[in-house]
Amino acid sequence: MSKLLTLRQAVADLVPDNASVALGLQMEQMIPFAAGHEIIRQKKRGLTLIGPISDILFDQMIAAGCVKQVIAAWVGNVMMGSAYNFRRAAEQGGLKVVNLSNFTVALALQAAAMGVPFLPTRTALGSDVARDNDFFSQIDSPFEDKQSPGGPARLHAVRALNPDVTIVHLQRADHEGNAHCWGNFGVMIEAVRAAKRVIVVAEEVVDTEVIASDPNRTVIPGFLVNAVVECRFGAHPSPVQGYYKRDNAFFRQYHEQTKSKVDSETWLQRWVHSVADRKAYMNQLGGCRVEELAVKQHAYAAQTDFGY
C-alpha cells in the first residue's frame, strides 16, 4: 500500500486548522522546513505547535499567523539567540506559550507513546516552569525511596501529550513509510508513537529492500505512517547527516532580516509565498549555495551483517 503523496497533498489531507502539530523533533537536525512552509502557504490557522526547540521554523509559522499556541522548551534561533516573531507574539499576548523543559517535552510525548496518563520525573521541582502549568502535578512515590531518608521521594508527574499530527524529516523511507534515520533522534520516536497521524518527509524514497536490509536503522514502522513525501533538501537550512550541511549563513541572515514585523513579512514573501514548492525554493537559493552545502567527504558506516 503506497502512501506516497506530494507535500501539498499530505499537508492538505492531514493538517487541518486548529490541529496540534509536532515538528522539529530531532532538535537542530532535520527540521521539516519544507513541510512548515507548505503549512504556511496553505494558510492553516489556529495551530498548536509542539517541539523541544524548533530553531526558527516555529518563528516563521508564528510570523505567518498560523499559530495559536506553542508547547515547547525553547523557541529561537539556536546559533543567533532570540527569534523576533515569537518574542513579539508572546510579549503582546497574541500567542499562548506553554513552557516546558526539553526533558519534560520528551516525557509528555513518551507518556502518550506508552499509553499512560503521565510519567514521573525529578526535574523542574522548585522551578517556575512547573508553576501554574497543567502539564505538571506533584506526587509522592508509592515506594519507600532508600536514597532519601526523609521519606518517600517527591516527584513531578508530567502529563501525556498526543499530537494530532507529527511531521518528521529524515534521510530515507520506502513507499509504505518504513524509515531510516541516523544522527541524533531528539524526541522524534516518541512523537511518532504518540501522534494520531504521521507524515514522513524523506530526502529519498527508496526500495523496501534498502530499508529492510537494516531493521535496526528503522526508526518508524510503516504501519504508524499516513503519508510519505519525497522532498530533497526539505530540511534546509538545517542539516541532514550524509546529505547536506547546516546553512549557517541562512540562519544568520534570517536573524538580521526578521527584526521587524514588516521585514518578517518580506522574508516570508520571498522564501515561502513566492515559491511554489521546494524545487522553486532551491532554485532561488541557487546552485552555487546548494553545491557548497553538499557532502564533501563521505564517511560510511562500518559493514554490518544480518546474514545467518
Place this chain on the structure above:
Amino acid sequence: MSKLLTLRQAVADLVPDNASVALGLQMEQMIPFAAGHEIIRQKKRGLTLIGPISDILFDQMIAAGCVKQVIAAWVGNVMMGSAYNFRRAAEQGGLKVVNLSNFTVALALQAAAMGVPFLPTRTALGSDVARDNDFFSQIDSPFEDKQSPGGPARLHAVRALNPDVTIVHLQRADHEGNAHCWGNFGVMIEAVRAAKRVIVVAEEVVDTEVIASDPNRTVIPGFLVNAVVECRFGAHPSPVQGYYKRDNAFFRQYHEQTKSKVDSETWLQRWVHSVADRKAYMNQLGGCRVEELAVKQHAYAAQTDFGY
C-alpha cells in the same frame, strides 16, 4: 583506557557472591552463556538473577547452586517448554521466584535507568502477578483521564530495579566498551543504564574507529562499562546475528539430558566444569557443528553516510 579483561578476570572482579546479576537481556538472542558458565565455574553463591526470559541459562546456574533468587517473567526452554532445574528448585522451595511480566521487567529496569523510583503502567491490573509482589503498587493518575469517564485512571506503579551487575553479549565493542549491537534489543539498554557495573562480552573487539563510524549502531557508551571481554561463540547455543545461527539441537538435547538432578549434574560436568574456557567448550562441540552454525549467506546493511 583499555578495559579489556579475560572472562575469568571480569567475573572474578565484578560478580561477587550475593550480587544481583542481569543477563539474557536481548531475549532469545545473544544470551551470555560463556559468562554464565564462568560464574558457575567460579562457584559464585547466593546470586539474584534478573532477566525477562533467560532460555536455559538461568536453569543451568540454578542447577549449579549459584542462585538464591530469580526476578523474571519466564524461565524455561523457549523451544522445548519447561526447564527442569528451575522447576524443581521452585517447587521444592529452595529458590525464591519473583514473578514479573516481560513488560514489567522492562519497566522496573527502565525506572532505574531513568533515575525514578517507579514507572506507571496499565498492565497486570487484576492479575495475580501483581498480588503480594512488592514490585507493584496501585496508584491513581493525578490527571483527569479523558478516556475513562469513570474518573482518574487506575495504574500500577512498578518499582525500580538496579542490578549490581549487568552482563551483555553482543557483536562488537572497542577496548573502552563502546559497543555495537544489531538484532532485537529486548531490555538490554535499560539494564545497562540501570546497573551499578557492566560487563560487555563481544564476539569481536574492534578498533575504536569501527564503532565510531556508526554512532547510531552504538548501544552502550564506554563510560558505563567496567570490563570488555572478547569471546568468540560466547553466546552459543543462542544465536548472534551475522556471526552464527541458533543451535536448536543443543536446546533439544539440553531438555532431554537434564530431566533429573543427577543428569543435570552430568550435563554441567561435561559442558561447564570440565571445560576451562570457551575455547575448550568449542573444541568439545566440534569443528563440524561450529561450521554448520556459521553464516551461510551474508546480508549486509545498506550503505549509510555520516559524511558532510
Place this chain on the structure above:
Amino acid sequence: MAITSTAISERRAQAYTPGELMVVSAAREIRDGEVVFVGMRLPLIAFVVAKKTHAPHAVGLFENGLIRSTPAPELIYTMADPANIKNATQCLDMLGVMSLLQSGRVHLGFLGAAEVDRFGNLNSTEVHGTNGMTRLPGSGGACDIASLAQRFVALLEHSKERLPERVSYVTSPGNGDCRGWRQRVGLPRGGPAAVITSKAVLRFGDDREAYLSSTHPGVEVEDVLQNTGWPLRVSEEVISTPEPSVEELKAIREYDKDGFWTK
C-alpha cells in the same frame, strides 16, 4: 468469519493433524491489516499462515522488540531466530513494542497457557493441584498481552485439568469473574475473543463467560463438555470448526517441514 469459512469449505482439505487445525484456527482470527502480537510457539506459525493466505497486510509484533510485515522466510523456533530478524520491518526494544501494545495499537494477541478458566483467565505460572504446586515457566509477555491488546486468543490442549472452573493463579487476566470486571480493575480495553483447544473453539458471551462455539471435526459436543472443568454452555449455533484449506495446509507444511510444531 462467515465469508472465510465458506471459501474454505469449497476447497476442503485432505488429512491434517490436530496441531495443524489449531494453527489454522488461530491464523483465521487475524484480520487483514491488523497489528498482531505474535507470542511464542504455535502462534509463530499462525502468523506466517495468515500472512501467506488471507491477511497479507497483517503486521506482527514480537515481545523481544521485533516488528515484521513479511513472514519469516523459514521455520523459526524462537522469535529471535536470525531468520525472523533479517529483513524485519524494525528491530527495536521490548519497551518499544510494549508501548505500542499499551497505547492500544495492537488488535490481537496470542497466548498459550497451562490453564484457562470459565471467564477466560489464564494461568502459566503455577498450578496448585492435589499433588501440590507445579511450577510453570511464567508469564513472559502473556500478562501484558492479555491486559493490553484489543482482544486475545488462547491456545491449549483440551482436558478437564487444563480447563478448570477457576485458574489457580491468574497470570493473564481474562474477564475476571463477570462482565465489567476488567473496567473495574482498571484494564483499559480487551479481553479474550476465543480459546482454541485441541477439541473445540470457545468464545465469550455478553456476560463474558465462555461458551462452546465450534467443535473440531469428529469431536462430539458431549466429549467437549465431559473434558471441561465447569458446565460449559453450548451455543445454539454450534458448528464444526472449519477444516484447513489446501492453501493453508500448504503454507504450514512448506514452513514447518518436519512438523516440529504441528505434527
Place this chain on the structure above:
Amino acid sequence: MAITSTAISERRAQAYTPGELMVVSAAREIRDGEVVFVGMRLPLIAFVVAKKTHAPHAVGLFENGLIRSTPAPELIYTMADPANIKNATQCLDMLGVMSLLQSGRVHLGFLGAAEVDRFGNLNSTEVHGTNGMTRLPGSGGACDIASLAQRFVALLEHSKERLPERVSYVTSPGNGDCRGWRQRVGLPRGGPAAVITSKAVLRFGDDREAYLSSTHPGVEVEDVLQNTGWPLRVSEEVISTPEPSVEELKAIREYDKDGFWTK
C-alpha cells in the same frame, strides 16, 4: 583547581578577549574523566578546550541525544552540526541522555541565562522589568540540567540587570532561597558550583548564597559589586581569575577561527 592554575601561570598568555577568558574559565570547571552535559553556545567550545588540554577523558552529553568522548573536529554552531555527529561515541535520543542525567551520572552541566540571582537561580524564560515583560527563548534543557546534574555552572554577561537579587522567573533552580531548599522541594542532588560572568567568577558558600571568588584581570572588586543587583559578599581570598594559557588559547583559536563565539 589549585594545581591547574599553577600550571597555567607558568605559561602566561598574550592578549585575549573576554569571551576567551569565559570559555577557558568554563573549561577549567571540567575535571578529567567527568561526564559533562554540554549545553548550547559558549559551553560547546569550553568542552572542546577542556578535552584538548587538561581533561582528555571527559565525556560530553548533548541534550539532542549525543554522546562524545572526542572533541568535534571543527567549529560547531549547534550540537547537531554534522561535525558533532560524525564519529560521536553514541547517537541516541533525548530521553536516553536525560535518563543518564536524572540517574545522577552527569557530574557537571553548563547553562547560559538572562538572569542569575543571589542564590544561583537562573531565568531564561521571561524577564519582568520596568518596561513590561521581555520574552526569552525558554528553558531548553537548562531546567533539567540545573535540577539533575551533580553541579552546574552558569555563564552570562555581568550587569546589575542580569544579576538581580531575585530572578523574576525561576527557569532553572539553583539554591532557591536558602540552604536545604533543594532537598525540601525534592531535587535529588546538585546546585550551582560557579557563575562565570564577563567580570568575575562567583561561587557559593555553605549557606548557598553566592560570593565573589575571583575578578577577571583588570576588573576591580568595586566594579563587580556596583554591577551586581544585591550586596555581593566578597571572599577573603578573592583572587584574580587565572588567565588563559597559551595552550588553551591555541585550542580556542584553532577551533573558533573567526572568533564567532569568543571575539
